[in-house]
Amino acid sequence: MKKKKIALFGFGCVGQGLYDIIQQQNDLPFEISKICVKDPNKTRNLPGSVFTYDKHEIFNDNDIEIIAEAISDDDEALEIVKLALKHGKKVVSASKKMLADNLADLIELESKSSGVLIYEASVCGSIPILRTLQDYYQRSSIDGISGILNGSSNYILSKIIDEDCSYTTALREARELGFAETDPTLDVGGFDASNKLCIIARHGFHMPLKTKEIFQFGIRHISEHEIAFAQKKGYKIKQVAILQKTKPNRYLAMVIPAFVDGHHPLYKIDNEYNGVILQSEFMGDQLLTGKGAGSHPTGWAMFSDLLAITNGYRYNYYNNDPAGSLPDTDFAFNIYLKCTSDMVMIALDFKLLEDLSPGTAYRFVYGSVKLKDLLKFRSSENFKTTFITLDLRYLLNKLSGINEKKGIVKAMV
Amino acid sequence: MKKKKIALFGFGCVGQGLYDIIQQQNDLPFEISKICVKDPNKTRNLPGSVFTYDKHEIFNDNDIEIIAEAISDDDEALEIVKLALKHGKKVVSASKKMLADNLADLIELESKSSGVLIYEASVCGSIPILRTLQDYYQRSSIDGISGILNGSSNYILSKIIDEDCSYTTALREARELGFAETDPTLDVGGFDASNKLCIIARHGFHMPLKTKEIFQFGIRHISEHEIAFAQKKGYKIKQVAILQKTKPNRYLAMVIPAFVDGHHPLYKIDNEYNGVILQSEFMGDQLLTGKGAGSHPTGWAMFSDLLAITNGYRYNYYNNDPAGSLPDTDFAFNIYLKCTSDMVMIALDFKLLEDLSPGTAYRFVYGSVKLKDLLKFRSSENFKTTFITLDLRYLLNKLSGINEKKGIVKAMV
Numbered sequence: 001m002k003k004k005k006i007a008l009f010g011f012g013c014v015g016q017g018l019y020d021i022i023q024q025q026n027d028l029p030f031e032i033s034k035i036c037v038k039d040p041n042k043t044r045n046l047p048g049s050v051f052t053y054d055k056h057e058i059f060n061d062n063d064i065e066i067i068a069e070a071i072s073d074d075d076e077a078l079e080i081v082k083l084a085l086k087h088g089k090k091v092v093s094a095s096k097k098m099l100a101d102n103l104a105d106l107i108e109l110e111s112k113s114s115g116v117l118i119y120e121a122s123v124c125g126s127i128p129i130l131r132t133l134q135d136y137y138q139r140s141s142i143d144g145i146s147g148i149l150n151g152s153s154n155y156i157l158s159k160i161i162d163e164d165c166s167y168t169t170a171l172r173e174a175r176e177l178g179f180a181e182t183d184p185t186l187d188v189g190g191f192d193a194s195n196k197l198c199i200i201a202r203h204g205f206h207m208p209l210k211t212k213e214i215f216q217f218g219i220r221h222i223s224e225h226e227i228a229f230a231q232k233k234g235y236k237i238k239q240v241a242i243l244q245k246t247k248p249n250r251y252l253a254m255v256i257p258a259f260v261d262g263h264h265p266l267y268k269i270d271n272e273y274n275g276v277i278l279q280s281e282f283m284g285d286q287l288l289t290g291k292g293a294g295s296h297p298t299g300w301a302m303f304s305d306l307l308a309i310t311n312g313y314r315y316n317y318y319n320n321d322p323a324g325s326l327p328d329t330d331f332a333f334n335i336y337l338k339c340t341s342d343m344v345m346i347a348l349d350f351k352l353l354e355d356l357s358p359g360t361a362y363r364f365v366y367g368s369v370k371l372k373d374l375l376k377f378r379s380s381e382n383f384k385t386t387f388i389t390l391d392l393r394y395l396l397n398k399l400s401g402i403n404e405k406k407g408i409v410k411a412m413v
Numbered sequence: 414m415k416k417k418k419i420a421l422f423g424f425g426c427v428g429q430g431l432y433d434i435i436q437q438q439n440d441l442p443f444e445i446s447k448i449c450v451k452d453p454n455k456t457r458n459l460p461g462s463v464f465t466y467d468k469h470e471i472f473n474d475n476d477i478e479i480i481a482e483a484i485s486d487d488d489e490a491l492e493i494v495k496l497a498l499k500h501g502k503k504v505v506s507a508s509k510k511m512l513a514d515n516l517a518d519l520i521e522l523e524s525k526s527s528g529v530l531i532y533e534a535s536v537c538g539s540i541p542i543l544r545t546l547q548d549y550y551q552r553s554s555i556d557g558i559s560g561i562l563n564g565s566s567n568y569i570l571s572k573i574i575d576e577d578c579s580y581t582t583a584l585r586e587a588r589e590l591g592f593a594e595t596d597p598t599l600d601v602g603g604f605d606a607s608n609k610l611c612i613i614a615r616h617g618f619h620m621p622l623k624t625k626e627i628f629q630f631g632i633r634h635i636s637e638h639e640i641a642f643a644q645k646k647g648y649k650i651k652q653v654a655i656l657q658k659t660k661p662n663r664y665l666a667m668v669i670p671a672f673v674d675g676h677h678p679l680y681k682i683d684n685e686y687n688g689v690i691l692q693s694e695f696m697g698d699q700l701l702t703g704k705g706a707g708s709h710p711t712g713w714a715m716f717s718d719l720l721a722i723t724n725g726y727r728y729n730y731y732n733n734d735p736a737g738s739l740p741d742t743d744f745a746f747n748i749y750l751k752c753t754s755d756m757v758m759i760a761l762d763f764k765l766l767e768d769l770s771p772g773t774a775y776r777f778v779y780g781s782v783k784l785k786d787l788l789k790f791r792s793s794e795n796f797k798t799t800f801i802t803l804d805l806r807y808l809l810n811k812l813s814g815i816n817e818k819k820g821i822v823k824a825m826v
Contacts, residue, residue, distance in 0.1 A: 021695055025552060126696040128549045135548070136541040136717050139438060265702070268678060282434055282709040283539040289678070290699035300695045304549050 004310060005033040007058040009080055010071035011044065011051075013178040014094050014121065017299025018068060029310050030066060034058055038073075055080060059087050066090045066309060068302055070121070072182040074098040081106060085115035092305040094121035094298065097186065100195035104208055107317055116314045120305045123196045124149055124274040126297035127290040128304070133203040134315055137280065142204050144244040144279040144399070149196040149255075151272035151293030152180040152187035153219050153239040157257075158270040160227060161236050167222065179272045179293040189218035190255040193241045197253065201243055204278070206320035209243070209253060213327055215374050216255040217388050225338050225357070225364045226257070226389050235259040238266055240392060244399055249321075250328035252371065258390035259336065329372035333398060334391040338364045344382045348373045366391070417723060418446040420471040422493055423484035424457065424464075426591040427507050427534065430712025431481060442723050443479060447471055451486075468493060472500050479503045479722060481715055483534070485595040487511040494519060498528035505718040507534035507711065510599065513608035517621055520730050529727045533718045536609045537562055537687040539710035540703040541717070546616040546691075547728055553693045555617050557657040557812070560689035561682050562609040562668075564706030565593040565600035566632050566652040570670075571683040573640060574649050580635065592685045592706040602631035603668040606654045610668065614656055617691070619733030622656070622666060626740055628787050629668040630801050638751050638770070638777045639670070639802050648672040651679055653805060657812055662734075663741035665784065671803035672749065742785035746811060747804040751777045757795045761786045779804070 008015055015035070022032060035046070040053050058064055067084040069091060071077050077095040084091045085106070093099060099106070099122050110117045120130050124147075133142075148154050155174045159165035165173075171188070174180045186192040194211045201209035219239055230237050240258040245251050260267050265287050269275035274292025279285050291297035337350060340362050345352070350367050357364035377383060421428055428448070435445060448459070453466050471477055480497040482504060484490050490508040497504045498519070506512060512519070512535050523530045533543050537560075546555075561567050568587045572578035578586075584601070587593045599605040607624045614622035632652055643650050653671040658664050673680050678700050682688035687705025692698050704710035750763060753775050758765070763780050770777035790796060 017695075126699065128545060131549060132541060132545070135721070136544060139716075139720065140713070265681060268681065282430075282713045284704045284710060286539065286701070286703035288699070288701055291697045296695040297697060300553070303552075307552065308548070 001029070003028065004030040004066055005061075005064045006030050006066045006068055006306065007034045007036060007061075007064045008032050009036045009055070009067065009069045009077075011035050011037050012070065012072060012182075013295045014070040014298045014302065015068075017295030017297075018070065018302045019299075020296065021299050021303045030306060033064060034061075038071075055083070059083050059089075064089070066092070066306065068092045068306060070094040070302065074101070078102055081117065082109060085109050085113045085117060088114035090116045090309045091118075092121070092302055092309060093117065093119040094302055095119075096122040096192065096195040096199065100198040100211055103199065103202055116309055118305050118309055118313065118315055119199070121298050121301035123199050124276060125151060125272075125290065125292040125294060126300055127274055127276060127288050127292065128301070129200065129276050129288060130203050130315075131304075131308075132288065133200070133278075137204065137278065138316070138318075140280040140282065142278060142280050144242070145197075145200055145204050145276065146240060146242045146244070147276035148238055148266055148269050148274050149193040149200075149241045149276070149292070150187050150190075150239055151274055151291070152184065153190075153193070154269065154274070154292070155179050155272050156188065157219060157222075157237050157239065160222070161230055162270070167220075174272075177272070178295055188220045190216035190239060191218075193239060193255040197241045197243055197255065200276075201253075202317070203315070205243065205251075206318040207251075207325060208319075208321070214253040214255060215371060215378070217257065217374075219257050221384065221387050222257065223338055223387055225362070226336065226387060229336070229356070229364070230259060233259070233261075235261055236267055237389065238269070240266065240390065242395075246328040246331055246399070249323050249325045250331075251325050252328050252331050254371075254390070256388065256390045258392040260392050264392060264396075327371060327375070329375065330370055332368050332370045334366065334368050334394040336364070336366050336389040336391065337369075338362065338387040339382065340385050341382065344377075344380075344386055347380060347382065348377055414442070416441065417443040417479060418474075418477045419443050419479045419481055419719065420447045420449060420474075420477045421445050422449045422468070422480065422482045422490075424448050424450050425483065425485060425595075426708045427483040427711045427715065428481075430708030430710075431483065431715045432712075433709065434712050434716045443719060446477060447474075451484075468496070472496050472502075477502070479505070479719065481505045481719060483507040483715065487514070491515055494530065495522060498522050498526045498530060501527035503529045503722045504531075505534070505715055505722055506530065506532040507715055508532075509535040509605065509608040509612065513611040513624060516612065516615055529722055531718050531722055531726065531728055532612070534711050534714035536612050537689060538564060538685075538703065538705040538707060539713055540687055540689060540701050540705065541714070542613065542689050542701060543616050543728075544717075544721075545701065546613070550617065550691065550693065551729070551731075553695065555691060555693050557655070557692040558610075558613055558617050558689065559653060559655045559657070561651055561679055561687050562606040562613075562654045562689070562705070563600050563603075563652055564685035564687055564704070565597065566603075566606070567682065567687070567705070568592050568685050569601065570632060570635075570650050570652065573635070574643055575683070580633075590685070591708055601633045603629035603652060604631075606652060606668040610654045610656055610666065613689075614666075615730070616728070618656065618664075619731040620664075620738060621732075621734070627666040627668060628784060628791070630670065632670050634797065634800050635670065636751055636800055638775070639749065639800060642749070642769070642777070643672060646672070646674075648674055649680055650802065651682070653679065653803065655808075659741040659744055659812070662736050662738045663744075664738050665741055665744055667784075667803070669801065669803045671805040673805050677805060677809075740784060740788070742788065743783055745781050745783045747779065747781050747807040749777070749779050749802040749804065750782075751775065751800040752795065753798050754795065757790075757793075757799055760793060760795065761790055
């Protein structure tokens with residue numbers, strides 16, 4: 001049988017991983033016929049004839065049925081995916097930010113074209129989370145999705161807590177190992193995990209979540225106080241993404257550093273590993289764990305999408321949220337707050353429960369805060385000199401009480 | 414659209430779970446038209462007209478396209494599945510022992526009939542492991558699959574170790590909660606996990622593994638010595654199923670109690686939860702965790718299969734093992750052995766490394782043993798007064814050395 005022709009856009013970390021995997025397989029129903037890259041002057045390990053620098057050469061080639069897009073420029077990625085769909089091509093994408101920002105438009109474009117768009121590699125590297133949500137959870141009532149969705153941040157936090165590494169050294173290592181985004185602010189600022197949460201929300205909650213509706217707080221400004229506190233208490237600090245129904249048409253969506261104790265299943269998800277917990281009525285809790293970053297793990301997710309799309313696979317989209325759910329802004333939970341001024345506590349309408357640093361120049365305090373005050377606080381000048389760590393156990397206990405009737409959000413294992 | 418008609422065989426724990434789930438869904442493409450049960454005199458919560466006691470009534474009804482089989486009598490289950498395939502019906506089965514014992518025949522029968530057979534519910538309750546192996550790992554070179562595959566044994570061991578429960582009390586609880594097989598010997602003897610390992614082997618290794626090729630050792634005769642040792646060392650005892658390539662055309666297949674330390678991802682998989690670790694070249698390690706037993710979790714796996722089979726889903730079978738791999742019988746590893754006589758150590762050709770009970774009437778010893786001697790020992794009279802616990806860390810380190818080149822079998826998290 002004649003092999004279907006694929007064009008690969010991008011030959012960075014993920015693109016090369018995908019290329020490696022394809023080269024090592026026999027009897028594939030497809031082959032890479034062209035690789036489109038930006039820089040004609042860069043030295044590459046392949047013959048020059050396989051590369052092109054003109055995307056239109058690919059779109060105008062009717063023999064190319066499938067596009068694998070793994071580039072770091074999001075505007076360019078969007079244009080490529082749109083053009084590909086307009087040309088009726090099948091598209092596999094790994095560009096999480098581009099997808100999170102444009103998912104509604106792309107879904108509409110796909111529905112009107114003869115093309116197909118799938119994007120497993122955009123979320124949690126090697127973990128087949130979108131496939132599982134689509135094929136196994138499609139009719140399940142999911143109450144909550146939480147987890148570690150960014151391999152780079154998790155790697156940095158593991159090094160800091162477990163190996164007493166400095167933030168700078170840990171970040172450099174994460175970049176060298178190919179775990180970090182081209183712009184690492186996306187990782188450590190919580191933006192990358194927010195993008196993934198939006199994509200997961202579309203497939204798990206059938207809900208069009210936008211990144212601006214997520215409270216996100218990065219790990220860049222982590223200080224010795226949180227690290228010392230975690231080590232003293234036997235906690236780890238994890239960048240946790242949470243999307244949780246709190247009541248009808250209301251949800252809680254956050255990406256936030258959290259103190260995680262040894263009883264929680266995320267405690268043991270270290271380094272570049274990701275872990276996603278799915279809470280549903282009939283199945284209880286499930287945890288999927290695997291490498292969330294890296295050339296081959298993410299390349300495999302793209303490879304698997306290529307096989308699927310060749311076999312006619314596509315996503316089905318529903319809208320389970322016709323009423324248009326909103327963030328539950330009055331929802332209160334407990335955080336650890338490190339700040340340099342009492343003004344922050346006032347601005348946050350912070351209910352102090354315990355002062356953990358009496359008599360010092362900075363404040364390291366434990367107390368209750370409402371989502372709406374955190375959302376407002378994002379535009380404050382003090383935001384950058386503050387660090388917030390979630391008390392995950394308190395939150396889970398509170399959610400567990402709310403959902404007691406349905407028996408969800410119990411300590412998983 | 415006219416709904417497809419389903420006949421459900423069996424209305425026990427899993428059958429009722431499936432029924433509940435279907436009743437709570439809207440707009441399904443199918444409906445249950447008949448439930449075939451054995452005992453006409455049993456009181457049931459549904460109108461009598463939905464039940465039938467004659468399977469031929471179902472096979473001769475051309476309106477019934479799909480069979481959901483969840484009965485505990487394996488001979489009867491086999492006959493039902495064979496008859497259904499011969500009648501060209503689509504079949505969803507949960508009968509692990511029946512499937513493990515007859516998989517090759519059933520695959521052949523399916524290939525010759527116009528029927529389809531899938532069976533996600535037969536392995537690990539709610540965890541979509543077969544779907545993941547089929548759709549995501551199909552072309553991956555899997556080096557090892559290990560995990561906790563039996564919810565009932567795991568529940569019993571959790572209660573014994575964590576809550577100082579007696580074996581008898583824990584077993585009774587597992588039965589009351591619906592986690593145990595109708596014949597609990599299947600669970601606690603390691604047979605149920607062996608059956609699941611055979612089914613997983615077919616889809617993960619594309620290899621026709623038989624239960625007799627698996628060394629299985631149950632948890633029935635666990636003694637105060639192992640329990641005290643685990644508690645002293647901070648270990649848990651888990652019934653671990655292992656299928657691992659050791660060299661070309663050789664594998665290690667065991668279901669065995671193991672001491673698991675806090676660093677291993679299976680340590681935290683407690684109660685009725687199951688966990689499966691998949692080790693592959695490009696993705697590294699993945700762990701899937703979820704409820705491995707219970708009415709609704711297992712019912713959901715059947716429900717999900719019903720949706721899939723309605724949409725034309727079927728398994729693809731390959732044979733990756735044309736040479737016919739064999740157990741690596743010379744493979745040696747370390748175990749903890751509790752026995753009442755030195756004859757056991759001699760019979761096992763046991764290399765003593767440490768005597769953990771000097772000066773007592775029984776022997777509790779640590780040392781090395783070969784797979785072939787364990788396989789032989791199964792027919793020994795002393796088998797029943799012996800307890801064997803695997804040193805999981807030692808085994809993983811040894812396998813890690815063997816597979817170092819490929820980078821697999823590292824401590825996962």
